[in-house]
Amino acid sequence: MQLERYAMPMRESRNTFSSATASAPAASADKLHRSMSVWNSFTLGFAVVSPVVGLYAIISVQTVVTGGGWFSALATCLVMQLLVATVYAELSSQFPIAGGAYKWARQLGGVSAGQFAGVIYVSSTIAMLTTTAYTGGVWLSIFFGAASQSGHVLVIWGAIFLLLCALLNLAHINIFKLVITLGVYAEVVGSLGVALLLFLFFRQHSFSELFQHLGTGTAPSETAAFLAALAIAGWAFIGFDACSTIAEETHEPKRMVPRAIFFSLCVVGSVVLFNSAALTLAFDRDILLTASATSDPITPVIASSFGDWAEKPFLGIVMVAFLACGASVVKYTSRIVYSMAREGHMPAVLSRLAADKTPRNAVLCTVSLAGLGLLFGLNDGAVATVIAFGTGGLYAMFSMTTGVGLYTRLTGRWNPALGELKLGAWGLVINVVAFAWSVFELVNIAWPRPYATAHGAPWWQLWAVPLVLGTIVGTTALYILVNKIRRRIASKSLA
Numbered sequence: 130m131q132l133e134r135y136a137m138p139m140r141e142s143r144n145t146f147s148s149a150t151a152s153a154p155a156a157s158a159d160k161l162h163r164s165m166s167v168w169n170s171f172t173l174g175f176a177v178v179s180p181v182v183g184l185y186a187i188i189s190v191q192t193v194v195t196g197g198g199w200f201s202a203l204a205t206c207l208v209m210q211l212l213v214a215t216v217y218a219e220l221s222s223q224f225p226i227a228g229g230a231y232k233w234a235r236q237l238g239g240v241s242a243g244q245f246a247g248v249i250y251v252s253s254t255i256a257m258l259t260t261t262a263y264t265g266g267v268w269l270s271i272f273f274g275a276a277s278q279s280g281h282v283l284v285i286w287g288a289i290f291l292l293l294c295a296l297l298n299l300a301h302i303n304i305f306k307l308v309i310t311l312g313v314y315a316e317v318v319g320s321l322g323v324a325l326l327l328f329l330f331f332r333q334h335s336f337s338e339l340f341q342h343l344g345t346g347t348a349p350s351e352t353a354a355f356l357a358a359l360a361i362a363g364w365a366f367i368g369f370d371a372c373s374t375i376a377e378e379t380h381e382p383k384r385m386v387p388r389a390i391f392f393s394l395c396v397v398g399s400v401v402l403f404n405s406a407a408l409t410l411a412f413d414r415d416i417l418l419t420a421s422a423t424s425d426p427i428t429p430v431i432a433s434s435f436g437d438w439a440e441k442p443f444l445g446i447v448m449v450a451f452l453a454c455g456a457s458v459v460k461y462t463s464r465i466v467y468s469m470a471r472e473g474h475m476p477a478v479l480s481r482l483a484a485d486k487t488p489r490n491a492v493l494c495t496v497s498l499a500g501l502g503l504l505f506g507l508n509d510g511a512v513a514t515v516i517a518f519g520t521g522g523l524y525a526m527f528s529m530t531t532g533v534g535l536y537t538r539l540t541g542r543w544n545p546a547l548g549e550l551k552l553g554a555w556g557l558v559i560n561v562v563a564f565a566w567s568v569f570e571l572v573n574i575a576w577p578r579p580y581a582t583a584h585g586a587p588w589w590q591l592w593a594v595p596l597v598l599g600t601i602v603g604t605t606a607l608y609i610l611v612n613k614i615r616r617r618i619a620s621k622s623l624a
Contacts, residue, residue, distance in 0.1 A: 165379045169306055170372050170386060174393030176312045176457040177368030180320045180400040181450040186264045187361050188408065194361065194581050195354040197342030197414055202358035203365065203405055207398040209570070210366040212563040214394045216531050218387035219556060221373040223548030225382030228468025229373030230530040235472070237537040241609055246529055247469045248605045249598070253522020254462040255495065256597075257367065259502035261458055262287040262294070265451040272444045287503045294455040295496040298463070299489060305456065312453020319446035321400050324407035326435075332410045339409055347580040357581055360520075360574045365401050367523045369394040371461035374468075383549045462499075463491040521594035522601075524571040531564040 165173070191199045217230070226232045231250050235243025266286030275286075297308055343358075344351035372389040376382040379389075467488040470479035483489045537543035538560060545556050552559065575594035582590055589596060 165375055166385075169309070170375065170379045170389040171393055172306075172309045172313050173375065173457050173460065174369050174372040174389050175316070175397055176309050176450075176453040177371040177461055178366065178393060178397040179312075179316065179368070179450060179454040180365075180397050180404055181316055181447055182261060182264070182454045183365035183397070184320070184401050184404050184408075185268075185447065186260075187364055188405070190581070191358060191361050192346065192414065194346050194348055194578075195343055195358045196345030196348070197338070197409070198340050198354075199343065199358035199362070200339040200402075200405060200409065202355055203362045204402060206359055206362040206570075207366055207394075207402065209563070209566040210369075211391075211394060211398070212559050213527050213531060213567060214369050214391050215552070215559050216534055216563050217370050217373060218390045219545055219548060219550050219552060220530070220534060221376060221390060222383050222387045222550035223545070225373075225376035225379075225386055226468070227374060227377040227464050227471075229370055229376070229465070230526055231465055231468060234529060234533050237543050238533045242529075242533060243472070244474055244609060245602065245605055246526070246533075247465070247472075247474055248601055249522060249529065250465050250526050251462065251469065252597075252601050253526055254458065254465060255498045255502060256522050257520075258291075258294075258455070258458045258462055258495065258499040259287075260364075261451070261455050262291045262499060262503060265290040265448075265455050268444065268447055268451055272441075272448050284503045288500055290451070290455060291496055291500055291503070293452060294459045295492060297452070297456040298459045298487075298492045298496075302485070302487070305460070308449075308456060309453050312450050312457075315446045315449040315453070316400070319443065319450055320404050323443070324400075324404040327411040328403075328407040332407075333413070334410045336410070339406055342414070348578075349580065353578075353580075356573055356576075357578060359570065360576070360578075361581075363520045363524060363570055363574055366394065366398060367520060368458070368461070369397075370526075371457060374461050374464040378464075387550050459492060459495055459499075463488055463495045466491040466495055521571065521574045521598065524567055524574055525598055528564065528567040528571050531560060531567050535560045535564050 195202075220233050221229070224233055224236060228247075229250075231243060231247040234246030238246075263283065266283055266289065269290050270283065270286040275282075297305055344354040346354060348354035348357050369390050372379075372386050372393060376386045379385055466475060466479055469475045470477060470491065479491045479494055480488070481490055534543065535557075538545060538557060545552065575598070577591035579586070579591060
């Protein structure tokens with residue numbers, strides 16, 4: 130169904146959009162099935178942000194680049210991301226529609242803004258999925274005893290990981306819910322439980338260790354190390370917006386989606402901070418400093434602390450958490466693809482629903498594109514670059530969403546008071562700070578850092594984020610311009 134009513138003039142839609150978003154999907158025979166409770170929405174957001182995936186993917190890189198002392202950067206990043214999440218919660222309380230930030234940009238900023246947002250959103254979430262698949266493939270290979278430092282082998286394991294995520298999305302919704310719930314339980318045991326035991330019984334250092342050694346890694350100074358730590362920490366706190374993209378599948382979305390967005394990041398952020406502290410205080414720092422970017426520095430410490438018997442169960446727990454995260458990212462991204470196709474900005478075949486009311490074509494498209502992404506630029510020791518691919522685009526989207534929200538708030542084109550979440554004057558303050566932070570972190574992530582990549586990395590790897598984003602924005606702008614010229618010529622010929 131082409132939701133043309135959402136393209137109504139802004140002055141009118143400002144007052145009617147809330148009711149339209151609630152009623153329009155229900156009026157269609159091809160509507161998404163509201164099968165997600167608030168708990169399911171929360172677990173999806175929790176699984177996408179994932180303390181295990183977020184922290185275990187960056188801890189080695191953080192220590193190698195900064196030398197240590199990156200806890201304060203992690204805490205700073207979480208606080209600022211909570212402000213961004215608050216803006217997302219405010220928007221979702223008024224506009225609960227599949228596609229989330231893409232739909233908000235289209236409704237508040239116009240069709241062209243929506244096209245830019247959609248392309249950036251899909252590209253960045255697919256890059257995020259590629260990153261999750263690559264790092265998940267590393268753990269999958271370790272679990273089956275086939276760990277390898279070869280980039281080509283890790284790409285194959287990443288492809289296997291993607292296939293499993295696709296199958297979970299194509300299976301019955303109850304199977305998907307079960308895996309996501311198991312992923313949350315795995316997070317509780319594998320991250321919070323293990324961290325609690327390490328913190329209580331296996332601490333080797335005083336609390337001052339959390340703030341020492343900054344600037345003793347590959348970064349040339351303390352300032353450079355802190356900025357790099359902020360950039361790398363950005364990966365640990367993305368994905369909370371996944372709750373907004375499945376709003377059409379969530380019960381009472383205007384009330385429940387904002388809660389799921391905010392509390393999923395709050396809970397995950399708290400766990401990540403505690404885990405990072407516990408692991409830092411229990412680790413022999415030399416293990417991390419000498420570890421390569423694609424090795425597993427976590428399992429040896431777990432085995433040495435609890436005994437060799439703990440290695441396989443721990444790896445199994447981590448794998449369940451990674452699979453839950455990967456499957457959730459597939460669902461999250463495919464709903465953006467579905468929403469864009471429904472608006473006519475992607476092939477219509479991607480908006481078709483299967484008999485169980487799931488967009489299977491969008492799922493297959495998402496997984497296929499992420500699989501192609503595995504082949505791009507992946508080589509030995511390139512995990513820092515892969516993480517940059519997975520985070521840079523999302524922070525571009527955070528910048529665009531908070532920027533569009535701020536502009537339309539100031540110009541009166543968006544009245545936040547019409548939503549379920551009412552922040553009053555604080556909403557404007559939070560929006561300003563969230564936008565400034567998002568732009569800063571985007572530039573920080575995109576900044577070329579030779580000391581944060583593999584030795585001798587090619588120039589395009591250093592400039593990966595600005596190159597990819599520039600190509601995406603430039604291609605989209607050309608596409609929009611060509612379409613405008615074609616429509617102008619067509620209207621003149623008809624006249």
